[in-house]
Amino acid sequence: MDAHRLIKLAESKNDRDLVERVINRFYKVYFTDGKSIADKDVLTAAAVEAGLDKDEVEKILVSDQYERQVVGDEVEAQQLGIQGAPFFVINNKYAISGAQPYEVFVQALEKVKAEEK
Template identity: 40%
Template sequence: MPLTISLFSDVICPWCFIGKRRLERALDQLGLRESTAIEWLPFELNPTMPPDGMERAIYRARKFGAERSAQLDAQMAEIGRQEGIDFAFERMTRTPSTRRAHMLIAAAAQHGRADPVVDALFRAYFEEGRDVGDFDVLREIGVAAGLKRDVVDDALGNEQLQQLVEAVERQAAEMQVAGVPFFIIDRKWAVSGAQPAEQWVAALKTA
């Protein structure tokens, strides 16, 4: 039977990018990649972030302290290299609001293009240092991932999509999803965190 994985994540969460790569590697090893449907669900790490975001250095210093922030970036860069991800933290100048990015993902899902849009958002933010809260950047990503320009433009200002994103995030809170990535497999069992591919292989074989 086809496998369905519902995945709560945020496009500025490095562990979500790593978790995606690890899951995909496990699915490839099991020959399940093509038959697995992944449902991308919104989880804003910073739901009160201003629409234009804020300077990353200020945000990180407030959250972790400048020295600790640098240490965390270095550690994550090393983990990323092991997964084939080239984290470019030195290029990142802003921490964006991800509300519009999640609206774009929701629209992409309606057209069967959610996965390429999510992958492009991760790569744009983490490997290219782009501001994925910026309207023009999101439009470029959406169109490059196969969406029509008018679909993208509508999605980024669509009140119904915004309400959908907010409703799903309320559901996550009701389910007590406290962090991401958070995976729900066939709506039966859950996995929290970016588990190694080997653990995914073992779990999926058992299931």
């Protein structure tokens, strides 16, 4: 939950590069470095290394800020039947689960384009 809340903080900055850096840093710390991002010190260090302000990160972690948004994302994911990653939703209508060949994405995009005519 805390990692997702910090991603929401990054999203609030309207800087897609920052969001990607934060997500990638969390992945690296967890999957490559083998550290627990449930540990607030590890999570704080990773978020700051990715470019978030330490004071803002610490403020978020002692509050419930962004919790409603994260829970809302989880509810939406359950409603869409999302059970894993990656998962893509195109035009709020077509769902693509798992790693798929590009043809699957082309088909979905062609359907969206045809519907717009």
